[in-house]
Amino acid sequence: MTVQPCRGVTENRSVLVTGGSGFIGSHLLFHLLDMGFRVRCFDRVKPPWLQSGIEFIEGDFTASQSLASALKGVDILIHLVSTTLPKTSHDDPQFDVMSNLAGTIGLLNQAVQSRVKRLIFISSCAVYGRPAVNPVCESHPTNPLFSYGIVKLAIEKYLRMYYDLYGLESCVLRLSNLYGEHQRADTGQGAIAIFCDKALKGEPIEIWGSGAVVRDYLYVKDAVEAITRAVLSDESGAEINIGSGKGASLNEVIETIESLTGGKIERRHLPCRPFDVEEIRLDIAEAKRRLGWEPSTDLRKGIQKVIDWMKTGKKYMRFHS
Amino acid sequence: MTVQPCRGVTENRSVLVTGGSGFIGSHLLFHLLDMGFRVRCFDRVKPPWLQSGIEFIEGDFTASQSLASALKGVDILIHLVSTTLPKTSHDDPQFDVMSNLAGTIGLLNQAVQSRVKRLIFISSCAVYGRPAVNPVCESHPTNPLFSYGIVKLAIEKYLRMYYDLYGLESCVLRLSNLYGEHQRADTGQGAIAIFCDKALKGEPIEIWGSGAVVRDYLYVKDAVEAITRAVLSDESGAEINIGSGKGASLNEVIETIESLTGGKIERRHLPCRPFDVEEIRLDIAEAKRRLGWEPSTDLRKGIQKVIDWMKTGKKYMRFHS
Numbered sequence: 001m002t003v004q005p006c007r008g009v010t011e012n013r014s015v016l017v018t019g020g021s022g023f024i025g026s027h028l029l030f031h032l033l034d035m036g037f038r039v040r041c042f043d044r045v046k047p048p049w050l051q052s053g054i055e056f057i058e059g060d061f062t063a064s065q066s067l068a069s070a071l072k073g074v075d076i077l078i079h080l081v082s083t084t085l086p087k088t089s090h091d092d093p094q095f096d097v098m099s100n101l102a103g104t105i106g107l108l109n110q111a112v113q114s115r116v117k118r119l120i121f122i123s124s125c126a127v128y129g130r131p132a133v134n135p136v137c138e139s140h141p142t143n144p145l146f147s148y149g150i151v152k153l154a155i156e157k158y159l160r161m162y163y164d165l166y167g168l169e170s171c172v173l174r175l176s177n178l179y180g181e182h183q184r185a186d187t188g189q190g191a192i193a194i195f196c197d198k199a200l201k202g203e204p205i206e207i208w209g210s211g212a213v214v215r216d217y218l219y220v221k222d223a224v225e226a227i228t229r230a231v232l233s234d235e236s237g238a239e240i241n242i243g244s245g246k247g248a249s250l251n252e253v254i255e256t257i258e259s260l261t262g263g264k265i266e267r268r269h270l271p272c273r274p275f276d277v278e279e280i281r282l283d284i285a286e287a288k289r290r291l292g293w294e295p296s297t298d299l300r301k302g303i304q305k306v307i308d309w310m311k312t313g314k315k316y317m318r319f320h321s
Numbered sequence: 322m323t324v325q326p327c328r329g330v331t332e333n334r335s336v337l338v339t340g341g342s343g344f345i346g347s348h349l350l351f352h353l354l355d356m357g358f359r360v361r362c363f364d365r366v367k368p369p370w371l372q373s374g375i376e377f378i379e380g381d382f383t384a385s386q387s388l389a390s391a392l393k394g395v396d397i398l399i400h401l402v403s404t405t406l407p408k409t410s411h412d413d414p415q416f417d418v419m420s421n422l423a424g425t426i427g428l429l430n431q432a433v434q435s436r437v438k439r440l441i442f443i444s445s446c447a448v449y450g451r452p453a454v455n456p457v458c459e460s461h462p463t464n465p466l467f468s469y470g471i472v473k474l475a476i477e478k479y480l481r482m483y484y485d486l487y488g489l490e491s492c493v494l495r496l497s498n499l500y501g502e503h504q505r506a507d508t509g510q511g512a513i514a515i516f517c518d519k520a521l522k523g524e525p526i527e528i529w530g531s532g533a534v535v536r537d538y539l540y541v542k543d544a545v546e547a548i549t550r551a552v553l554s555d556e557s558g559a560e561i562n563i564g565s566g567k568g569a570s571l572n573e574v575i576e577t578i579e580s581l582t583g584g585k586i587e588r589r590h591l592p593c594r595p596f597d598v599e600e601i602r603l604d605i606a607e608a609k610r611r612l613g614w615e616p617s618t619d620l621r622k623g624i625q626k627v628i629d630w631m632k633t634g635k636k637y638m639r640f641h642s
Contacts, residue, residue: 090486093479094426097418101475105415139462143481150478154422157471158414160464164595165411274485 010036015231016074018061018107019081021047023189024122026182027224028078029054030319035228042070043081049316062103064110071114076231078120079107082148085188086126089148090275096147104155112166119159119170120230125216125243125282127153127174134247135216135283138174138239145275156239169236173226176243176282180220180302181309181317192217192253195265196306199257204266211251211267214279216243219302221319222295229291243282244295256303331357336552337395339382339428340402342368344510345443347503348545349399350375351640356549363391364402370637383424385431392435397552399441400428403469406509407447410469411596417468425476433487440480440491441551446537446564446603448474448495455568456537456604459495459560466596477560490557494547497564497603501541501623502630502638513538513574516586517627520578525587532572532588535600537564540623542640543616550612564603565616577624 015032017025020041026049033039033053040055041047050056059066061081071077083099111119126149127142144150159170179190185197198205226242248256258265287293297305309317336353338346341362347370353360354374361376362368371377380387382402392398404420432440447470448463465471480491500511506518519526547563569577579586608614618626630638 090482093482094423094430097423097426097475101422102415102418105418109415141460142463144478145485146482147479150475150482153478154418154471154475157465157474158468161411161414161467161471164466 012038013075014038014040014073015076015078016040016042016070017078017080018042018070019079021045022080023183024080024178024220024223026316027180027220027319028080028227031224031228032231034319040070040074042067061107062099064106067107067110068114071110071116074114074116076118076120077111077116078122078227078231079104080122084148086124086146086148087188087275089151090146093147093150096151100151101154105158108158108162108168112162112168117169118231119168120227121155121159121170121172122227123152123156123172123174123239124149125174125176125241125280127156128280130277131280134279135245135281136241137283138241138286145277160237163237171230171233171235172239173230173242174239174282175223176216176218176241176280178218178220178223179306181305183220183306191215191250192303192306195254195257196303196310199261199263199265200307200310202263204268205254206268206270207250208270208276209272210269211254212249212278213276214247214249214281216245216247216281217253217299217302218242218244218295219297219305222297224319226287226291226293229293233291235290238286238290240286240290241282241284242287242293243284244299245282245284246299247279247281248299253299253303256300257307260300260304260307333359334396335359335361335394336397336399337361337363337391338399338401339363339391340400342366343401344504345401345499345541345544347637348501348541348640349401349548352545352549353552355640361391361395363388382428383420385427388428388431389435392431392437395435395437397439397441398432398437399443399548399552400425401443405469407445407467407469408509408596410472411467414468414471417472421472422475426479429479429483429489433483433489438490439552440489441548442476442480442491442493443548444473444477444493444495444560445470446495446497446562446601448477449601451598452601455600456566456602457562458604459562459607466598481558484558492551492554492556493560494551494563495560495603496544497537497539497562497601499539499541499544500627502626504541504627512536512571513624513627516575516578517624517631520582520584520586521628521631523584525589526575527589527591528571529591529597530593531590532575533570533599534597535568535570535602537566537568537602538574538620538623539563539565539616540618540626543618545640547608547612547614550614554612556611559607559611561607561611562603562605563608563614564605565620566603566605567620568600568602569620574620574624577621578628581621581625581628
């Protein structure tokens with residue numbers, strides 16, 4: 001159910017993606033380009049996959065000067081920047097707050113001044129903390145366990161405030177655990193990238209706890225599809241879960257990788273971490289209802305794509321390739 | 322139902338009050354002193370009511386150096402500091418985040434290092450935003466309308482995180498609208514202080530909207546009693562509403578002042594503000610259950626005390642005077 005290019009809707013509409021040089025951006029920008037949008041990427045580093053049709057502006061999103069020029073003429077802002085990772089954010093929560101939260105408020109101020117019409121914010125299922133029930137729907141209490149989720153939650157609240165005060169329309173997508181091509185194994189971005197990388201190298205896998213913890217793994221191109229639908233929709237003031245709606249344990253992920261690579265993977269178990277919830281799966285009924293979106297790539301098929309990409313030299317690829 | 326001094330429990334226990342020189346602190350510190358605690362006040366300015374028995378340390382709570390010495394030997398920390406006011410926090414939310422939120426995280430880090438046993442955080446009913454039902458209980462959704470409430474909410478989440486990660490016990494009190502002796506009329510701290518001040522001067526009162534908005538006004542000494550009970554209790558990880566449990570409109574407040582001062586007050590109506598909720602009243606059943614606390618001063622009696630205090634020259638007074 002990919003959104004097809006529809007130039008009547010998208011032509012002459014300009015989209016800025018902050019933090020666009022990263023994992024999600026590498027898929028999202030091409031998809032937006034294919035859809036007919038005018039596409040601009042704003043990041044500290046130039047992406048290696050940059051090509052004509054995508055404008056790049058180098059800058060730090062916490063510096064208002066460079067933001068102002070990046071936002072010139074922009075209709076829609078997709079805010080992907082995160083200066084921290086979920087599992088490391090609690091090492092320095094002050095940095096998390098000063099960079100991500102204060103930085104995002106600066107971005108909102110600039111967006112209001114630049115008359116941006118719509119903002120899509122990439123939040124996280126980390127805002128829920130330890131689920132009382134699974135699957136988790138959007139009205140579940142929000143008690144994040146670590147700084148990453150606290151900051152995402154605070155940004156969600158500021159988005160509501162900026163709509164009330166300044167009319168800045170926004171849509172919040174609470175993403176589950178993403179995986180897919182272009183995800184780096186070396187920066188701890190995701191378990192599937194790390195596990196596939198280790199499996200292909202024949203190295204042992206380190207697991208915190210027994211491997212029974214259940215996560216909702218979402219293939220990156222499904223996430224990009226959801227973001228695009230949020231851009232095109234007129235939903236505002238909403239927080240919407242974007243996940244597979246299904247759960248898989250770390251052990252199931254490893255078994256799937258084993259069956260796809262044909263080899264046994266050595267597991268090394270480390271002690272549990274206090275901030276690891278036992279299980280989280282997202283209820284994605286709202287995404288279906290509001291955005292007409294649902295994921296189309298199951299876990300086995302998605303992991304196969306990651307393995308294929310790693311085996312063929314980790315080349316960057318266009319969204320529709 | 323004032324907590325009586327009980328030296329067996331309080332003796333040799335040291336309490337630090339950050340932001341202790343302000344309105345709440347001016348009542349709280351004397352009450353703690355009377356209870357038998359060793360009392361220390363930490364603030365940027367020396368309070369005019371300082372007297373022997375209360376140790377004062379001058380400093381900015383965002384500077385880790387001065388915090389470290391203030392926290393030396395402290396068992397219980399009561400965090401009253403707020404660098405912003407509810408109704409002005411949205412003018413510069415970045416400042417709110419950098420000072421109150423990042424500053425409080427620094428305080429928590431220092432409290433963990435200094436082995437503080439217990440922390441009482443003064444939060445606000447502003448975390449609820451626009452109530453779906455009244456009275457509001459603690460499990461009500463939290464969608465604050467302005468930065469003040471967003472920052473308070475984020476701090477509540479960090480307190481949970483610091484308990485999970487470092488075992489720092491804490492109790493959060495969500496206070497309603499405070500009023501009472503020592504509240505300043507000139508800094509916009511509270512409607513009752515401003516209205517009484519204007520009434521006694523024979524000046525007109527400015528009201529945003531029709532005056533029908535309903536708030537839960539709590540007399541400051543009742544709030545101090547609740548804080549003291551939270552210090553003495555072993556409730557941890559809890560957020561507890563502290564309010565009168567009753568609602569009064571601005572018009573009712575003005576009518577009460579008129580009947581107590583015996584004169585008609587001129588009202589000047591200004592346009593409504595988008596962040597003013599129509600009505601908020603707190604459900605205080607949890608405070609009764611968990612802290613054995615309930616307020617003892619009704620609105621009329623409390624306003625009479627404010628008027629008496631203003632008429633007799635706004636002198637500082639001991640808690641039990």
